[in-house]
Amino acid sequence: MKFFNTLTRKKEEFQPLQGNTVRMYSCGPTVYNYAHIGNMRAYIFMDLLRRALQYEGYKMKGAMNITDVGHLTSDADDGDDKMEKAAKEQKKTPYEIAAMYTEYFFADFKKLNIGRPEIVCKATDHIDDMLKFVYALCDKGYGYETSDGIYFDIDRFDHYGQLSGVNLEGQQAGARVEVNDEKRNPIDFALWKKAPKEHIMQWDSKWGMGYPGWHIECSAMSRKYLGDQFDIHTGGVDHIPIHHENEIAQSEALTGKNPSKFWMHCEFLQVNGGKMSKSLGNCYTIAQLEEMGYAPLCYRYLCLNAHYRKTLNFTFESLDGAKTSLNRLYQLVLKHKDGADGENEKVAEYDKQFEENVTDDLNIPGALGVLWTMLKEPASKAIYAEALKMDKVFGLSLDKAKEMVTVEEELVPAEIMAIAEERWQAKQAKDWTKADELRKKLFELGYSVKDSKTDFKVSKN
Numbered sequence: 001m002k003f004f005n006t007l008t009r010k011k012e013e014f015q016p017l018q019g020n021t022v023r024m025y026s027c028g029p030t031v032y033n034y035a036h037i038g039n040m041r042a043y044i045f046m047d048l049l050r051r052a053l054q055y056e057g058y059k060m061k062g063a064m065n066i067t068d069v070g071h072l073t074s075d076a077d078d079g080d081d082k083m084e085k086a087a088k089e090q091k092k093t094p095y096e097i098a099a100m101y102t103e104y105f106f107a108d109f110k111k112l113n114i115g116r117p118e119i120v121c122k123a124t125d126h127i128d129d130m131l132k133f134v135y136a137l138c139d140k141g142y143g144y145e146t147s148d149g150i151y152f153d154i155d156r157f158d159h160y161g162q163l164s165g166v167n168l169e170g171q172q173a174g175a176r177v178e179v180n181d182e183k184r185n186p187i188d189f190a191l192w193k194k195a196p197k198e199h200i201m202q203w204d205s206k207w208g209m210g211y212p213g214w215h216i217e218c219s220a221m222s223r224k225y226l227g228d229q230f231d232i233h234t235g236g237v238d239h240i241p242i243h244h245e246n247e248i249a250q251s252e253a254l255t256g257k258n259p260s261k262f263w264m265h266c267e268f269l270q271v272n273g274g275k276m277s278k279s280l281g282n283c284y285t286i287a288q289l290e291e292m293g294y295a296p297l298c299y300r301y302l303c304l305n306a307h308y309r310k311t312l313n314f315t316f317e318s319l320d321g322a323k324t325s326l327n328r329l330y331q332l333v334l335k336h337k338d339g340a341d342g343e344n345e346k347v348a349e350y351d352k353q354f355e356e357n358v359t360d361d362l363n364i365p366g367a368l369g370v371l372w373t374m375l376k377e378p379a380s381k382a383i384y385a386e387a388l389k390m391d392k393v394f395g396l397s398l399d400k401a402k403e404m405v406t407v408e409e410e411l412v413p414a415e416i417m418a419i420a421e422e423r424w425q426a427k428q429a430k431d432w433t434k435a436d437e438l439r440k441k442l443f444e445l446g447y448s449v450k451d452s453k454t455d456f457k458v459s460k461n
């Protein structure tokens, strides 16, 4: 398998560091609010990666944190603790807030067929591990005390910036004028914060009562569960310049090793070509999409159509397109379920093409194209079996096609729709020759196709 490694900026051959087990750490949610569909894109990516590795025969040992303390409203070290802020606003304890949104979060996992990592660890259950980590960093001379906390001394760590390739001087010059002028370097970050009296969540430490900085939880918990160095670390691209640089700095300063061999990042989901934001009212949740009549798997299907390293633009037109396509997919799968018995000599070739795509930096859109082309073949039970095998990676519940499909009046036969869908896929891949050939073929069979930006319509000539 080959994956693009953010650390080396190259596609590299993947091999687990130890035996056949892949140890993978994924940055989890800060549970102060509902997760939105952008967050869910990052976890659908995590899930596809887990499924692809399992498809290739690896055993997974995945760990994901639940941030229930310490993530301030700014990724740098100022602002309020997001958990405390939500608790005060909703008149609940931070623990109640965390429990409530964690439950919603995993409900979305279930609806979207996202597999839960083997280890799910809460920050507040690991304060001791974090404190030990911070003490050890201080013993090695990497931490220093100020009046409001303990900070990591970036100037003592030679490799800072290796992940994002940032120019430290540029970053320092760009840093805001610091509120905290006790920091030795403006981009030094908090390992531990001293708690003001009114701070609800606080624990005893050798510096008095306090609470952890955000980054330390991932370093302490990944080390505890996966060791000093593991195979893959995932997250969204927003984590590259601060959170993951800081994780690497802390872990490497302590153990001498970069904590992960591969760093993989999912690009952002945008809405109507822009950022999702509460003030624009476009931070949709899976539950909201359901209320509007979209099954959660329509959103999963939409995500499967974009490579994880490409920005995905969410619009309701594209979600409508995904809904229609997924329904067609279920119809075609059902056609094969009732197809001819016996072997089908074409299956092996499709199987090979599918695997080539999946193992090439998780090219799921390519693999989906192979599925569509295969389903266009005459009805065959062997093809049905192969589609279910492929679905171990896609996670679209193709085995439940009968329950999932919404039966619409079939004006255009499934075979014709399959050719049209294949042409659409070819067009998306900019394979104009193939797209033209398929349009011609459709015409000869008595059908015309008309495209919009996000979908196509087939009608009789």
Ligand code: AMP
Pocket: 027, 028, 029, 030, 031, 037, 038, 039, 040, 041, 042, 235, 236, 237, 238, 239, 266, 267, 268, 269, 270, 276
């Ligand atoms: P948070 O709860 O803010 O720590 O975010 C949880 C995960 O969602 C992280 O891996 C983020 O990188 C990711 N994420 C946040 N916003 C988006 C977005 N618009 N598109 C894709 N991933 C996102």
Ligand code: ZN
Pocket: 026, 027, 028, 218, 243
């Ligand atoms: Zn993290």
